[in-house]
Amino acid sequence: MSSTARNTTRERLEAKDSAILDAAEGIFAQAGFDGAKIADIARAASVAEGTVYLYYKNKRDLLAGVIGRFWSQLTLGAEAAINKEAGTLDQLEQFGRYHLQSILNQFDLVSLTYRAQPQQAQDLDQVREYVKVFDRIMKQGVDRGELPPHTPIGHLRDVFFGTLEFSSRTLKLRGRPYDHSVVTNLLSLIVAPDQVTPARLEATTPSNQDLMQKLESIQRQLKQLPSAK
Amino acid sequence: MSSTARNTTRERLEAKDSAILDAAEGIFAQAGFDGAKIADIARAASVAEGTVYLYYKNKRDLLAGVIGRFWSQLTLGAEAAINKEAGTLDQLEQFGRYHLQSILNQFDLVSLTYRAQPQQAQDLDQVREYVKVFDRIMKQGVDRGELPPHTPIGHLRDVFFGTLEFSSRTLKLRGRPYDHSVVTNLLSLIVAPDQVTPARLEATTPSNQDLMQKLESIQRQLKQLPSAK
DNA sequence: ATTTTAAATGAATTGAATTCATTTTGGTAT
């Protein structure tokens, strides 16, 4: 078996796998999990019913494959949509906008993500990867000194994704399209200092050490200025 | 047909309906939608399989019945958990705490609420009723002058429920129990500091806070300078 | 007590997921 031959074989198999996922994605999104028939998926992928089971253990596993690929692609799209040079607030806005638009466009698929008890923990691996995009932006924001040192990233992550997911449901329910004010409003809660509130302050009350760090960070920035403006 | 007789008949039917819902709730929660077998539910409710279909058109409809009753009860529980005499922030905290605890305790049932494409719009009627509890608290807060006149209640509603739902998923995923800081943190985002009762403000406003805010504001201004960075 | 109507039953039907004995295909060695 030559290496080239093996490659073409694998490519052929991957193409078929991909065809099955494409078909399944369409049918799942259109008919829901229960409504989707393996027979239909097989037909749409131009394979026999039995073939589907060579690639996926069962219907649930097939859905997991579709969902996993979907979130992987979403992660790639997000990386592309975010300007790494921009400031934290801008990056958050780009990500928030991208996220809300995406989950609205693919609402049916997203809804299938958390169908009752994801059997395998690793069913959500790709979702976790996606969520890390937010963590990275926030961490960078703290490192850059654009966010308070003790920003509760974990909590804010739940606020960010939770709010956008719930908002997408609300919009869908009312037959409304993408609404940028959802993102704006959310960001104002997450990053705007003017709206910082007592409990949040309590959670993030900076120590004198934090203040010193902040001053040093400002000092470093000042040094980069050619001249005082 | 005497009025007493009709009552006992109806009561008997309602008791049976209730028994079916009880059984279904337990089995759906334990086995998920697909895993739940009508045969098991019927056995648990001590009725024949066919009887289930006299009360509910099909399995999906039965689930809708379970979910509807669940959220109705949650609404009653919420009303009971909230002290109407208390201030807005306290009421929100009571509701937030109640909500998070409830959806954690009944996580499996809650997960079944938004299973792919709720067929009938009215499947979510009870959820809407529940959500109104939040609206009422907020509206009262605005009327009482405890919240700003233009508080975006609709947006904040999505933040409130979205965050708590997502947080509950996070906690479950990590095998963590109820965590009050989730509620505290959320409320700090939703309720602005100058609207909070003076006592609470005094208790939680440290002086370093102001310094930190000022420094951050200076830093943001620095970033705006053309030559910076 | 008899008739009528409603409720309940569970065996039979149906429909779709999954399996598996068989066939086809593609690669490798002779």
Added chain:
DNA sequence: ATACCAAAATGAATTCAATTCATTTAAAAT
């Protein structure tokens, strides 16, 4: 080229559970 083998694919047969329905049982009305 041909024969051979293993991998891949097929789709008819099996299995499992939702749903239906002819029949029985219980309750209400007369």
